Amino acid sequence: MQIPSTYNSSVISPLYNCFRNPDHLPPTVIDLDWSYGDKPVDPNTQIKYNLAIMYTQMITQSKTPNDFFGKAYRAGDDITTLDGAGQIEQTPHNHVHSWTGTAVDQSNPIDMGALYSAARDPIFFAHHANVDRMWTIWLNNLGGSNFTDTDWLNAYFIFYNEEANPVRVRVKDCLDNTKLGYQYEDVPIPWLDVSVKPKPRAKAKTLPSAPDPAQVFPTTLDKPISVIVKRPKKSGTGSSEEILIIEGIEYDKRNYVKFNVFINEDNVNASRPNNTEFLGSFSNLPHGHRMTVKTNKKFRISQVLEELGARDYDKVLVTLIPKSSPVKINGIKIEFDS
Numbered sequence: 003m004q005i006p007s008t009y010n011s012s013v014i015s016p017l018y019n020c021f022r023n024p025d026h027l028p029p030t031v032i033d034l035d036w037s038y039g040d041k042p043v044d045p046n047t048q049i050k051y052n053l054a055i056m057y058t059q060m061i062t063q064s065k066t067p068n069d070f071f072g073k074a075y076r077a078g079d080d081i082t083t084l085d086g087a088g089q090i091e092q093t094p095h096n097h098v099h100s101w102t103g104t105a106v107d108q109s110n111p112i113d114m115g116a117l118y119s120a121a122r123d124p125i126f127f128a129h130h131a132n133v134d135r136m137w138t139i140w141l142n143n144l145g146g147s148n149f150t151d152t153d154w155l156n157a158y159f160i161f162y163n164e165e166a167n168p169v170r171v172r173v174k175d176c177l178d179n180t181k182l183g184y185q186y187e188d189v190p191i192p193w194l195d196v197s198v199k200p201k202p203r204a205k206a207k208t209l210p211s212a213p214d215p216a217q218v219f220p221t222t223l224d225k226p227i228s229v230i231v232k233r234p235k236k237s238g239t240g241s242s243e244e245i246l247i248i249e250g251i252e253y254d255k256r257n258y259v260k261f262n263v264f265i266n267e268d269n270v271n272a273s274r275p276n277n278t279e280f281l282g283s284f285s286n287l288p289h290g291h292r293m294t295v296k297t298n299k300k301f302r303i304s305q306v307l308e309e310l311g312a313r314d315y316d317k318v319l320v321t322l323i324p325k326s327s328p329v330k331i332n333g334i335k336i337e338f339d340s
C-alpha cells in the first residue's frame with residue numbers, strides 16, 4: 003500500500019514525477035481516506051484502517067451500480083445541481099489523488115491532487131487502472147451488475163488506433179475486460195474478508211442531546227456540527243433500507259473540499275476509520291475553473307445501525323467534521339431507498 007518503487011526512481015524510471023508529496027514517498031503507507039493535515043499513524047495501523055475503508059466502500063456502501071458510480075449525468079443536465087458522485091469515486095479514488103499530490107500549494111495544485119493536472123503524473127494511469135479493477139472485483143466477487151441504461155451503454159468516446167486514425171468506442175464494447183484482451187492478476191484481496199470489517203467503538207450508547215437539523219441548517223460547515231436526525235417510519239411495501247442524505251452541499255469546484263461523517267458517535271476524537279461509527283467522507287478534488295456546484299452525499303445506514311445496536315432507536319446522532327475550507331450545507335435527512 004505504497005507508491006511502487008518503479009514510480010519513484012528519478013534515475014532509472016520515466017514514471018518518476020517530482021510533484022509528489024515528499025512525506026508520502028515509499029515506504030510511507032497510503033491513507034485511503036486522507037485529509038490535508040492528517041498526522042501519520044504507524045504502517046500496520048494504517049493498513050488496518052485501509053482494509054476497513056475498502057470493506058466499507060466496496061461492500062457496505064456499494065450495493066448498486068449507482069452507489070458505486072454515482073447518479074446518471076446526461077448531456078443537457080444542470081451540472082451545478084448533481085445528485086451525487088459514486089462511493090468509489092469519492093473514497094478511495096479522490097484521496098489517492100490528493101495524498102499523492104504535493105501539498106506545496108493547496109490553492110494551486112499542479113499534480114495528482116487536482117483534476118486538470120492529475121494525468122501529468124504517470125502514476126495517474128496506474129491509479130485509474132486500479133479503479134477499473136475495483137469495478138471488475140465488484141462485478142465478479144461481490145455480485146455487482148452493470149447498468150442497463152442505453153444512454154450509458156451507447157455513450158462513446160473517440161480514441162486513436164494504432165494507425166493514428168480516430169475510432170469511436172462505445173461503453174458497451176468495453177464492459178468485459180477479457181474481450182479487450184487483458185485480465186487482472188489473480189492476487190489475494192484481503193479487504194474482501196469479513197475480519198477487516200469495521201467494528202463498533204461502543205455499542206448501544208445513550209445519545210447526547212443535539213439540535214434538530216431544522217435548527218442548524220442551512221449553515222456553513224466551519225466547525226464540527228452534531229444534529230439529531232429523525233428516522234422515517236416504515237409504511238407500505240417499499241425498501242426498508244435507510245439512506246442518510248446530506249443535502250445541498252455547496253462549494254466552488256476549484257477548491258479542495260473534505261468533511262468526515264460519523265453516526266451515533268459521542269466521542270469523535272476516539273473514533274477511527276475501522277470503527278462502524280465512522281460512516282465516511284465527502285470530498286472534491288480541485289478543478290480548473292470557478293463553478294459553484296450543489297450536490298448531495300448519501301450513506302446506507304440500516305446495516306450500520308444494526309451493528310451499532312441502534313436498530314430500534316427512532317433518532318440518530320450525525321456529526322460532521324470539516325477537513326478543508328468551509329462548504330455550505332442545506333440539510334440532513336433520512337429516507338428509505340427508492
Ligand SMILES: [Cu+2]
Nearest residue numbers: 095099120130
Ligand atoms: Cu482520478
